[in-house]
Amino acid sequence: MTMIxxxxxxxxxxTAGAVVRALVDTDLTVEAGEYVSxxxxxxxxxxxxxxxxxxxxxxxxxxxxxxxxxxxxxxxTEMAHVRNQGIGFVFQRFHLLPRSTALENVATPLRFAxxxxxxxxxxxxxxxxxxxxxxxxxxxxxELSGGQQQRVAIARALAMSPRLLLADEPTGNLDTQAGAExxxxxxxxxxxxxxxxxxxxxxxxxxxxxxVVRMLDGKIxxxxxxxx
Amino acid sequence: xxxxxxxxxDLWSEKGRVxxxxxxxxxxxxxxxxxxxxxxSFVRGANTTIENFGVNLLRIGGGAxxxxxxxxxxxxxxxxxxxxxxxxxxxxxxxxxxxLEYSSGSGNPVRYGEQQVNAPLSGCGSAFLELRGxxxxxxxxxxxxxxxxxxxxxxxxxxxxxxxxxxxAAAVGALVEIDGAPFTVIGVRVPTVTVASYxxxxxxxxxxxxxxxxxxxxxxxISFLFVKLQDPDMKRRLIRSVYTALGARHGxxxxxxxxxxxxxxxxxxxxxxxxxxxxxYFNGIVGFFGLLVAMLGVMNVMHAMVEERSSExxxxxxxxxxxxxxxxxxxxxxLLVTLLGGALGLATCAGLMALIRQVPLEAEVRAYLGDxxxxxxxxxxxxxxxxxAGCVAGWFPARRAAALDPISxxxxx
Numbered sequence: 001m002t003m004i005x006x007x008x009x010x011x012x013x014x015t016a017g018a019v020v021r022a023l024v025d026t027d028l029t030v031e032a033g034e035y036v037s038x039x040x041x042x043x044x045x046x047x048x049x050x051x052x053x054x055x056x057x058x059x060x061x062x063x064x065x066x067x068x069x070x071x072x073x074x075x076x077t078e079m080a081h082v083r084n085q086g087i088g089f090v091f092q093r094f095h096l097l098p099r100s101t102a103l104e105n106v107a108t109p110l111r112f113a114x115x116x117x118x119x120x121x122x123x124x125x126x127x128x129x130x131x132x133x134x135x136x137x138x139x140x141x142x143e144l145s146g147g148q149q150q151r152v153a154i155a156r157a158l159a160m161s162p163r164l165l166l167a168d169e170p171t172g173n174l175d176t177q178a179g180a181e182x183x184x185x186x187x188x189x190x191x192x193x194x195x196x197x198x199x200x201x202x203x204x205x206x207x208x209x210x211x212v213v214r215m216l217d218g219k220i221x222x223x224x225x226x227x228x
Numbered sequence: 229x230x231x232x233x234x235x236x237x238d239l240w241s242e243k244g245r246v247x248x249x250x251x252x253x254x255x256x257x258x259x260x261x262x263x264x265x266x267x268x269s270f271v272r273g274a275n276t277t278i279e280n281f282g283v284n285l286l287r288i289g290g291g292a293x294x295x296x297x298x299x300x301x302x303x304x305x306x307x308x309x310x311x312x313x314x315x316x317x318x319x320x321x322x323x324x325x326x327x328l329e330y331s332s333g334s335g336n337p338v339r340y341g342e343q344q345v346n347a348p349l350s351g352c353g354s355a356f357l358e359l360r361g362x363x364x365x366x367x368x369x370x371x372x373x374x375x376x377x378x379x380x381x382x383x384x385x386x387x388x389x390x391x392x393x394x395x396x397a398a399a400v401g402a403l404v405e406i407d408g409a410p411f412t413v414i415g416v417r418v419p420t421v422t423v424a425s426y427x428x429x430x431x432x433x434x435x436x437x438x439x440x441x442x443x444x445x446x447x448x449x450i451s452f453l454f455v456k457l458q459d460p461d462m463k464r465r466l467i468r469s470v471y472t473a474l475g476a477r478h479g480x481x482x483x484x485x486x487x488x489x490x491x492x493x494x495x496x497x498x499x500x501x502x503x504x505x506x507x508x509y510f511n512g513i514v515g516f517f518g519l520l521v522a523m524l525g526v527m528n529v530m531h532a533m534v535e536e537r538s539s540e541x542x543x544x545x546x547x548x549x550x551x552x553x554x555x556x557x558x559x560x561x562x563l564l565v566t567l568l569g570g571a572l573g574l575a576t577c578a579g580l581m582a583l584i585r586q587v588p589l590e591a592e593v594r595a596y597l598g599d600x601x602x603x604x605x606x607x608x609x610x611x612x613x614x615x616x617a618g619c620v621a622g623w624f625p626a627r628r629a630a631a632l633d634p635i636s637x638x639x640x641x
Contacts, residue, residue: 056546056635076631077550083634084548095543095638112548156547 002068003164003195004030004053009062011048022048023059024218032163035190036197037206040215046199047168049215053197054089054166055082067163084112088157088194090167094149096141102128102152103137109159127155131185147178154185158194165189167198171205183208246565249529253569253614254576256522260515261577261607262600267511269598271504274423277595278497281422281430282360284324284460288453288470289489297481306478306487307449310438316453319473322466324458327355330441331427331451338434339405340393347389348428349406351441359454361420362435368400368415375414376437383411388431390416407444411436421595424496427451431591460494519613526566526614527621534558534625541629542637551630558626562619570611578602 011023023045030036040046051057052064055071064071066082074082083089096105103124110120128137131151141149150170157165167186171179183205190196198205206212211225290306313328320326330351338347356362357370362384364370375382383406390399390413399413422430441447457466467490468482475482534541541554549557581600589597629637 051633051635054546056638057633077552080545080548080550080553083546089546091638095546097540097543108544109547112544112550112553160548 001032002029003032003034003066004028005065006052007063009049009052009059009064011045011052011057012060021218023052026062026218026220028213028220028223030195030197032195033190033193034195034197034211035187035209036195036211036213037209038197038199038213038215039201039203039206040221043217044215045218046215048218050089050166050168050197050199053164054087055079056089080112084109085160086163088160088162088165090150090153090157090165090170092169092172094141094146094153094173096149096152096156098141101138101140102133102144102148102155105141105152106156106159109156113160123159124155127158128152131155132181145178147174147181150174150178150182151185154182154189158189162194164195164197167196169199169201171200171202179205246533246568249526249533249565249618250569250572252522252525252529253566253611253618254573256519256526256614257570257573257607257610258577258580259518259522260610261574261602262580263511263515263518264603264606265577265581265600266597267507268603269600270507270596273596273598274500274504276598277421277423278500280361280420281424281493282454282456283497284457285359285493286455286457286463286467286470287426287491287493288455288474289451289491290449291486291489293480293484294486295481295484297484298479300479304480306474306480308451308453308474308478309448310442310450312450312453312474312477315477316455316470316473320455320466320469322458322462322469323455325355325359325454325456327353327359327454328438328450329356329452329454330438330445330447332445334428334432336406336434338389338393340399340402343393345389345392345432347386348433349441350427350433350435351438351445352435353438356435356454359456360430361422363418363420364415365418367398368413370415371435371437376439379439379443380437381409381411381440382414382437384415384417384435385413386429386431386433387417387419388429389434406434406436409444419591421592423500424493426491457494463492463494519610522614523617526569526618530562530565530618530621531625534622534629538625538629538637541626542632542634545630545634546638549630551627554626554630555623558622559619562622563615566611566615566618570607570614574602574604574607574611577607 106124336349471482480487
C-alpha cells in the first residue's frame with residue numbers, strides 16, 4: 001500500500017528579495033512499512049522534504065498524497081488531525097516543552113486527541129518505560145541529557161501510534177552511544193510495522209536502512225534500494 | 229480539567245511575567261473599587277448629613293421692614309409669634325409642615341450633679357422629630373404633644389451634651405437642671421453630624437417643649453418658623469405665600485424681602501448635591517482612565533507573553549493542536565491570570581475598607597467618609613473587562629501563530 005506519493009513538489013522561500021528554491025520538482029513514493037533514510041549535504045533540501053512530508057510546511061507547488069489523501073486540499077483543522085493521528089515527528093533539536101515534565105511532554109499529542117487524563121498518563125508512562133526512562137517521568141527537559149531528551153521526543157512521536165514516523169537528524173546532537181540507542185529504537189519501531197523515514201548525515205545509520213534517498217541542491221539525486 | 233491544570237503549571241513557571249499581568253489587573257480592580265467605594269460612601273455620607281438636619285426646609289425668622297406700609301414707617305422690626313405657626317399652616321397650602329422654635333444660643337447652663345455644661349437650648353414641639361430629624365436612641369423618646377400641652381419639664385439631649393454630663397452612664401430618667409429648674413431626661417439624640425447648624429451645634433442642643441420654654445424664659449416672640457416644602461420646585465411660590473400670609477398678619481408689604489429673614493436650606497441641599505454630582509463625574513472620568521491604563525498594561529504584557537511563546541504554539545501545532553486548541557489555551561491562560569489578579573484586587577480592597585472602618589476618626593470626618601463598602605458588582609465588571617482585554621490581547625498573536633505552518637514558528641526558536 002502506498003503511503004506517500006509526492007509529485008513535482010517545489011518549495012520556494014523569499015529571503016531579502018531573493019527567491020531560494022529549497023526543493024525543486026521532487027517526486028517520491030514510499031510504501032507503508034518501509035524504512036528509508038534521506039542523505040545529503042547541508043542545504044540539499046532534506047529537512048524541507050521532511051517538513052512537507054510531516055505536514056509541517058506547505059509546498060509552493062506540486063501534489064502530496066498521504067495515505068491516498070491530497071494533503072493540499074485539507075483545511076487547517078484536518079491537517080492538525082493528520083499530524084496528530086497519522087504522523088510522528090522527531091526533531092534534531094528535540095523541541096520539548098521546557099516547562100513540562102517528560103510525562104507531560106509525551107502526553108501532549110494525547111491531550112490534543114482529547115484522551116482522558118488517566119488514560120493518557122498511563123500511555124505516556126508505558127512509552128517512557130519502553131524508551132528506558134521509567135525513572136525520569138517527572139523530570140523536565142533541562143534535567144535530562146541530550147540522549148534522554150531525544151528518547152522523550154521519540155516516545156512523544158509514538159504516542160498516537162502513528163503510521164509514519166519522521167526523524168530529522170535524530171542523532172545529530174547526540175554522542176555515539178546515545179545515537180546508537182536511538183537508531184536501535186527506530187529500527188524496533190519499524191519492525192513493529194511503522195513506516196520510518198530518517199534524515200541523516202550518519203553513513204552508519206543509512207547503511208542499515210533498506211532504502212536510501214540521496215539529495216543535492218533541492219533535488220533527489222539517487223534512490224537506492226527498492227520500495228517494498 | 230487537564231488543560232486547566234497544565235495551564236496553571238505553565239503560568240506558575242512564568243511567575244514573573246504572570247505576576248505583572250496579575251498585578252496590573254489587581255491594581256486596576258483595587259483602584260477602581262476603592263474610588264467608587266469611597267465615592268459612593270462620600271455621597272451616602274453627605275446625603276445623610278442633609279437628612280440629619282432635615283430635607284426641603286426653610287427657616288423663617290423676623291427681620292425689619294424697609295418699606296412704609298399702611299401708614300407704618302420703614303425700619304420696624306417684625307417679631308414672629310407662636311400663633312403664626314397655625315396661621316401659616318392654614319394660609320400656605322404648599323407647606324407640608326410648619327413648626328415653631330424658641331432658640332437660645334450656647335450659653336444655657338445645664339447641670340447634672342457636679343457636671344455642668346453650657347448648651348444651646350431649643351423650645352420646640354413634636355413636629356421636630358420628623359422635621360429636624362430628632363431621632364432618639366433606643367430606650368428614649370422625643371417631645372410629644374402631651375409634653376407640649378401639659379408644659380412638662382422634660383428634655384431631649386444632644387448626644388454630645390449627654391456624653392459630657394453623663395459619660396457612658398444612662399441618662400434617660402435622670403433629672404438635670406436647666407436655668408436652675410429640674411427637668412427629666414426623656415431621650416438622647418442618636419449621634420449625628422448635620423450639613424448645617426444655627427444657634428449652636430445640633431449635637432449639643434437640648435430640646436424642651438416650647439410651652440415650657442416660654443414659661444421658663446417668658447419670651448412672647450418665637451425665634452423661628454420651620455417650613456417643610458411638599459415639592460422643592462414650589463419653593464418660590466411658597467416663599468411668596470409666606471410673605472403674603474405673614475405680611476397680612478404683621479402689617480408689612482409682601483414685597484418687602486427684609487421684613488423676614490429666610491434661611492434657604494434647600495439652596496445648601498442643592499449646593500451639596502451639585503458637589504456630589506461633580507464628584508460623581510470626576511470619579512467616572514478618573515475611573516475610566518484608570519481602567520484604560522490597566523487594560524493597556526494587561527494587554528501589553530499578555531501580548532508579549534504570547535508572542536514570546538509562539539515557538540511553543542508552533543510545536544503544539546506540529547503535535548496536532550488545532551487552531552481552536554491554540555486559541556482556547558490562550559483564552560484560558562488569560563482568564564486564569566486576570567481572575568487571579570482580580571481576586572487579589574478585590575480581596576485587598578475589601579481588607580482596606582474593613583481596616584478603614586476600624587480606624588477611630590473624628591465624627592465629622594467619619595460622617596463624610598461614611599463606611600466604605602466594596603461594590604462586588606463593580607469589582608466583577610472591572611475584572612471581566614480586564615479579563616476580556618487580556619484574552620483578546622493573547623488571542624490575536626495566538627491566532628496569527630496558529631495561521632502559519634508550524635515550521636515557520638518552530639524555525640524562529
